[in-house]
Amino acid sequence: MKTDRKKIFQQRFNRYYPMLCRIAAGYLPSGDDCEDVVQELFISVWNHGKDNLEEDAFVAYLKTATRNNCISFLRRRQHIDTISTDEESTLQLSDTTDTDSPRDYGSLLDTLLRQMPPKCREVFMMSKIQKMKYREIAAALDISEKTVENHIGKAIRIIRTYATQHPTLLLLAICSELIRLGLWNIH
Known part of the structure; x- marks a missing residue:
C-alpha cells in the first residue's frame, strides 16, 4: 500500500511540477524561488496526506496552494526587506512620498x-x-x-x-x- 502511494505521488509530482513552477513564475522573479515553493508544497502535500484527493480536486488544490504559498513567500520576503531597510527608507522617503502609496x-x-x-x-x-x-x-x-x-x-x-x-x-x-x-x- 505504501509503495503504491509513493508511486502515485511520484507520478503526480512529475506530471504537475512543471505546471506549478510556471504558475509560481507569475508571482516570483527567481526560478530557484519558484522551485523551492513548489517543492515545499509537495512536501506539505505528502506530510498532510493531501495526495489522496481525486485528480480534479488535487489539481485545483495544487494550483490554489501554489498561489497562496507564493503570496506568503513574497510577504515574508517583503517583511524581511522592510525590516532590514526600515531606517534608510524612513530617512530617504520621509518628505518625498505619500505614506498611503x-x-x-x-x-x-x-x-x-x-x-x-x-x-x-x-x-x-x-x-x-x-x-x-x-x-x-x-x-x-x-x-x-x-x-x-x-x-x-x-x-x-x-x-x-x-x-x-x-x-x-x-x-x-x-x-x-x-x-x-x-x-x-x-x-
Whole structure:
C-alpha cells in the first residue's frame, strides 16, 4: 500500500511540477524561488496526506496552494526587506512620498488584492495570474460560471476605484506588471 502511494505521488509530482513552477513564475522573479515553493508544497502535500484527493480536486488544490504559498513567500520576503531597510527608507522617503502609496508594484498588487473579498481575490488570481478559463475556475471552486463572472466584475470595479484615487501610480504599475507577466503585448 505504501509503495503504491509513493508511486502515485511520484507520478503526480512529475506530471504537475512543471505546471506549478510556471504558475509560481507569475508571482516570483527567481526560478530557484519558484522551485523551492513548489517543492515545499509537495512536501506539505505528502506530510498532510493531501495526495489522496481525486485528480480534479488535487489539481485545483495544487494550483490554489501554489498561489497562496507564493503570496506568503513574497510577504515574508517583503517583511524581511522592510525590516532590514526600515531606517534608510524612513530617512530617504520621509518628505518625498505619500505614506498611503505602496512602495513597489508587488505591494501595489498586494494592496489591490487585500481590498477584494477572499473569494473574489481567489477567482481574480486564478483568472488573471494562473490564466485559467472561467469554466475551469467554476469547476475548481464548485461555483457557477456566472458567479466567476460576477467576481471578476467586482475585482475590476475595485481596481477602477483605486485607479481613480491613485491614477498615475496605478497606471504605471499595472502597465509594468501586465507587460512583465506577458498579459499585455505592446507590439
